[in-house]
Amino acid sequence: MKWGILFLSMLCIAQSGKGQEPAENQLLPPPPFQTERAGEQYGYLKDKGKNPYEKGLWDGLKFIPLNEDGHFYLTLGGEFRPRLEIYTNRNWTSEDETFYSQRLNFHTQIHLGQYVRIYGEIYHGYTSNARQLTQDDQIDLHQAFVEFKTPLSAEGRLAVRLGRQEMGLGAGRLADLRDGPNIRRSFDMARLIYQRKNGSIQAFYGKEVLVGFKAFDNKFSLFDNDASNAELWGVYGSFSFNDQRSIEIYYLGFQSKFSAYSDVAGAESRHSFGLRSFGMVGKKWKYNTEVIYQLGTIGDSDIGAFNIETDWHYIFAGAKWKPTLGLKFDWSSGDKAIGDGRLRTFNPMFVNPAIYSLAGLNTPVNLLSIHPSITVYPRQNFMVNLEYALLFRASVADGLYGPPRFQTRMANEKADRHLGDVIGLLLFYAHNRNLSFNLRGSYFISGGFLEETGDSESTFQIAPTANFKF
Numbered sequence: 001m002k003w004g005i006l007f008l009s010m011l012c013i014a015q016s017g018k019g020q021e022p023a024e025n026q027l028l029p030p031p032p033f034q035t036e037r038a039g040e041q042y043g044y045l046k047d048k049g050k051n052p053y054e055k056g057l058w059d060g061l062k063f064i065p066l067n068e069d070g071h072f073y074l075t076l077g078g079e080f081r082p083r084l085e086i087y088t089n090r091n092w093t094s095e096d097e098t099f100y101s102q103r104l105n106f107h108t109q110i111h112l113g114q115y116v117r118i119y120g121e122i123y124h125g126y127t128s129n130a131r132q133l134t135q136d137d138q139i140d141l142h143q144a145f146v147e148f149k150t151p152l153s154a155e156g157r158l159a160v161r162l163g164r165q166e167m168g169l170g171a172g173r174l175a176d177l178r179d180g181p182n183i184r185r186s187f188d189m190a191r192l193i194y195q196r197k198n199g200s201i202q203a204f205y206g207k208e209v210l211v212g213f214k215a216f217d218n219k220f221s222l223f224d225n226d227a228s229n230a231e232l233w234g235v236y237g238s239f240s241f242n243d244q245r246s247i248e249i250y251y252l253g254f255q256s257k258f259s260a261y262s263d264v265a266g267a268e269s270r271h272s273f274g275l276r277s278f279g280m281v282g283k284k285w286k287y288n289t290e291v292i293y294q295l296g297t298i299g300d301s302d303i304g305a306f307n308i309e310t311d312w313h314y315i316f317a318g319a320k321w322k323p324t325l326g327l328k329f330d331w332s333s334g335d336k337a338i339g340d341g342r343l344r345t346f347n348p349m350f351v352n353p354a355i356y357s358l359a360g361l362n363t364p365v366n367l368l369s370i371h372p373s374i375t376v377y378p379r380q381n382f383m384v385n386l387e388y389a390l391l392f393r394a395s396v397a398d399g400l401y402g403p404p405r406f407q408t409r410m411a412n413e414k415a416d417r418h419l420g421d422v423i424g425l426l427l428f429y430a431h432n433r434n435l436s437f438n439l440r441g442s443y444f445i446s447g448g449f450l451e452e453t454g455d456s457e458s459t460f461q462i463a464p465t466a467n468f469k470f
Contacts, residue, residue, distance in 0.1 A: 027053055030056040037079075038143065038166065042063050046070045058077075061470065072112055074108065082102045083102065084464050085098070085099055086462050089457035091361065091459065100128045101125070104124040104125075106122055107120065115148060117147050119145055123184070125182030126182070134211065138215045139216065140216055141164065142184070142209075144163050145165045159192070160193075161189075161192075162191075163188070163189075164189070165189055166184060167206075170250070174252055178350075187207060189206025190206065191203070191204040199239035201235065207230065208229050231255040233252070247275070250273075259405070262334075262345065262397070262399050263335045271294065272293070274291065275290070289310040290308075291306070292306060292308075300341065306332075311326065324375040326375065327370075327371070328369075328373070329369070331394060332364040332367045333345065335397055336397055345365060345366060348404060348405055352403075357422065357461065366394050367391060369391045382427075382428070382429045382430075383427070387423075388421065388424075389422040396413045400450075416448025416452055417448075418449060419447045422445070423443045426438065426440050435467070435469075440465070444459040
């Protein structure tokens, strides 16, 4: 029960932060922790007189001077995330499971003046269920990179980042952090990032890090031509035209030594071209629309696939609890015919396996889905989201795929197109900046395709989770 003692200790420490002195001169709350922790900057702590933020409980760890003038400094941080996962009829079978999982990580970064920083992070993941392959790793080096920055103009700056690193792009349709399981995704990568006030352009090449289960066995494979790790390269541009609207335009290349779909299997080389537009229309409409087209080869077949997603939300800004109504539509192409020498199955590449739920039953491949939702805020730090998803096969000549891109149910042209419906629930409560709780649940009601092709018990999953960050 060491994990329980550790968590209770952290909880008591976080509670002690509530006794801080009130802010003076209307100081701002400290900035929230970022999803990608490597993007956090704490240089504002150098000059206490010019610091615009309230004093944080852990400020002493965020700016540790290494020389007299403070141009060299050290930052420490970390996270502890315990979770209980409960399944009824897991994977549409009659099997029930309940198990504990946890994530524990610690990171540090050293700033050597304005232009050089070194970042490192170690990860530990544990689960009491030995079959959870993406959740268990004794301890390993999750990130380790050096970054060099140089100003190119009054408004532009170029950064070169070399080493092991996380990378999430845009809305995460093709490259996301895999934040649902215990072990997030990282790449051994070389990356150029050019930033201006109104946008950024980055170019990169890397290989996904394959997670081992023992201590420090995640091999560095960037220069190993025999390694089986999937490769990713591309150019990604993000631009803001005003305070309300932004676009992203990109090209991503993907290489796998072996992939398998309904129609074909073999070495896969795929090229994705995408355009995303997102932001606000007025004060009440929020939108996110993305279009992706893919081409390339796999085995002896040519690739031609696409994904279209549009997500709209209407905000009742003046109403109690600030209710928001949402409607999302997703169309991920599937293969049209067996043996025609052309694969039309969309590949989401490095998508988060929890894109639809922590149950990880399906992923955006050969999928048509409609998601009405409602979100309310009973308190400023408490959110409730309820979603209903209707899921269908985009093509009856293709099967069902699970995360991140593996076929779990073979194609059957005579079977029903309807996969099922999912009721999803998310409760999120932020106790303070450091400590939060969430409850994620889903109920997958099996549709005709599952009933006609194998196991089809409706699956229930719920996962109460705590998250402590510093």
